[in-house]
Amino acid sequence: MTPEELSHALHTALTAAINDGALPLPLDQLPESIHVERPRQREHGDWATNIAMQLAKKAGMAPRQFAEVLAQRLGQASGVARVDIAGPGFLNIVLDKAAAGELARSIVQAGSGYGRSTARAGRSINLEFVSANPTGPIHIGGTRWAAVGDSLARILSATGADVTREYYFNDHGAQIDRFARSLLAAARGQAVPEDGYGGQYIHDIAAAVLRLAEAEGVDTTALGDADAQEFFRARGVDLMFEEIKESLHNFGVEFDVFFHENHLYETGQVERAIARLRELGHIFESEGATWLRTTDFGDDKDRVVLKSDGDAAYIAGDIAYYLDKRERGADEVVMMLGADHHGYIGRLMAVCAAFGDTPHKNLEVLIGQMVNLVKDGEPLRMSKRAGTVVTLEDLVEIVGVDAARYSLARSSVDQSIDIDLDVLAKASNENPVFYVQYAHARTANVARNAEAAGVRRDDAFDPSTLDHATETELLGRLTEFPRIVEQAAQLREQHRVARYAEALAGAYHKWYGECRVTPLSGESVTDQHRTRLWLNDATGQVLRNALDLLGVSAPERM
Incomplete structure (x- = not known):
């Protein structure tokens, strides 16, 4: 049983209790979906929800009383073994073994679609990232944005959004x-x-x-x-x-649009954007210059858009560029900027509001912090080719594309990170990308060995045989993947997928050490072996799906 199926069962139980009068609550007070989560302590059950505490006041009942009514009905649902009430009204839900194990077959059948959704179907997102000036190779900060931006684009696309990857080509100035x-x-x-x-x-x-x-x-x-x-x-x-395009291509990053800054000036879009703001009443003249009254929208001071000599100020291009993206159909404009651009957020949000849009909804600005590379215990600061900063090519040459992308994407962008290049070059469990990729390679090896031993996935699937503690833990991890992808998309936090992949790899390695897919010499193949092969292959599929969202390969042999 997936979280979505359990949420549906909860909704059905609530609806039934309302219809028969056990819960004095209007049906329109029910949320469309009911949130369930994994308890921190597994002995508390497979899933938990606080829905009774959320709705009890609306029903004029004590939360625990509300929970008792709901627990009685939910306990009758197919696949639910037991529902316990904890504290003031938490529901702890235990699934029966067959319902929990059925997930393995569902994942294999869903394939690459497991974890994907249509949550953002119909939404157009313009995601701008890297946008390094064409005056030199991409430095390590831009490389971080390449890894993070491409991962976010993949994650948003996996939740149904129509994502445009855009590179702003600064060829003016x-x-x-x-x-x-x-x-x-x-x-x-x-x-x-x-x-x-x-x-x-x-x-x-x-x-x-x-x-x-x-x-x-x-x-x-x-x-x-x-x-x-x-x-x-x-x-x-x-x-x-x-050369920049080629470097990004070799890094596995492709863009849909390369937008030239000069285009804004050559086509008169800067003047047109300013004229639009003038019509809206947000432009004024002072001291011989033309200003945008951004203080009306929370900025700390008004901004010059046309200088007294008639030249456009820097923000003029930003104004025209934002308007251009919206007119091209972007419902959401997401800009990924370096740490030195933090002061730009207020003025950009003011521009968004001046056009009548909603800041932080129609426009988002993500700020990335610094990356520090360490080799042989010392900071690595100099590039062999650029002569100043470390570049994308330098990093890839040392550790390869997969390790570079994974290491840059596995941390929150609002944190500075230290990357130990010596660790990333190791084929050991202390190297996080190796740890995850090795888990996937191990699932492929188990499948090959199973084939050789005559263990095959067939109709003899008995999920109730997946009763070992490590199997319960592994199934629990597999169940979480769709929720992790949705959270990563909603919060713009690609690192959640990487950290999930590491936790899943850990659960798989533990299961591998405790449970056999192939029989020992002299033993016959049983339904448990066949069912465990489903679980093995389901794990491999989810690891592939997670790594694909990060733009990292899933090798079958290592």
């Missing part, structure tokens, strides 16, 4: 000019400009631009400084961005 000057200086053999970019990658791209110039028949030495800088800017940015 001073940083691009500094990048172009750096390339030109490298091509001319000059020192890095005072405010420029260094590192081997600058020399590599400058050399590539020179090769393009030769192929195009352009003598860059004959160009004036302004023309030469523009030549290196246009081609250098394209080369850098193609």
Whole structure:
């Protein structure tokens, strides 16, 4: 019996009690679904709910009295062995062995669909992440967003949402000019400009631009400084961005939209967005500049959108970009920004409200904290290629894609994390990604051994034989997966899936040490062996589903 099935049984029991007058409560007071959860102490039962305490006051009854009426009816439901009342009105529910074990077959039959739902069907979510400036390789902070953002996109999609993965291509502004000057200086053999970019990658791209110039028949030495800088800017940015795309592709991250910041200015969208806000009465003029009255929406001060010289302020692009996403059909706009952007939240939410939208609903801003890499007990700070910060390629070269993605996704984004590269390189249980992947490989190995021993899944499925304590624990873990996926989607917390996978792997390893799927030499194959194979294969399926949500492979041999 799944949590959804138990919730339905509770709803049915409540409805029956209301209809026969045992509970003086209007039917419209019942929630659509009734929350059940695993008790912290397993001896308290398989599932627990506080629904009696939630509804008792509305019925004019003491919570325990309400619980007694509900327990009597729920105890008659198929698959429920016993219902106990604890404290002021908690219901502790014990399933019969067959009902609990039936989950194994349900999971195998559901396959990759187990854990997925339609909870967000019809909702369009624009998820913007990474969006690193095209002035250098993706640093470790951007790499964290790549792992986290792609995992969140997978999780939201698994709950029915229509997710657009978007990369905001910052090709407008001073940083691009500094990048172009750096390339030109490298091509001319000059020192890095005072405010420029260094590192081997600058020399590599400058050399590539020179090769393009030769192929195009352009003598860059004959160009004036302004023309030469523009030549290196246009081609250098394209080369850098193609390299960024390739790095993300190799990291298993694909984007649906690459949105160019310049597009907002070239198409007049910035002016149109400001005009819309002016029509809504939120724009005013002062000191020769044009302002957005963000203090009306909780910001700490009003913001300049057009400077006194007529140039657009930085927030002008943000205003136009948000409006563009909403006009493209996004019900929810989710932006993933670095730790240094925390101060932007207030003004962005004010922009959202100024357009008549609901902050934290139509617009969400997730802030990611720092990542510290440790190798040989010392902080790793320098990149072999970038010369400054550690890059995506550096991390992948050391530990591989799976370990890199998993380690970056298994922690809450609002926490700084320390990643020990030596641990991630180990094939041992202290390496969390190895621990989970090895559990999956073990399920595949058990299945191969079972096939060789003549143990096959067939109609001889007897869930009542799954009565060992480790089987009860394992089934309990498997039952939780759909709830974990929903929580991860609702809270935007992909790390819940990773931590769940580790807990499931632990329960499986314990079960593997206690229960046999294949008979010992001289023993016959029994229904218990066949049923345990269902449980083994169900565990493998859920581990695959969880790892897939994290963008991590599920090897069958290790």
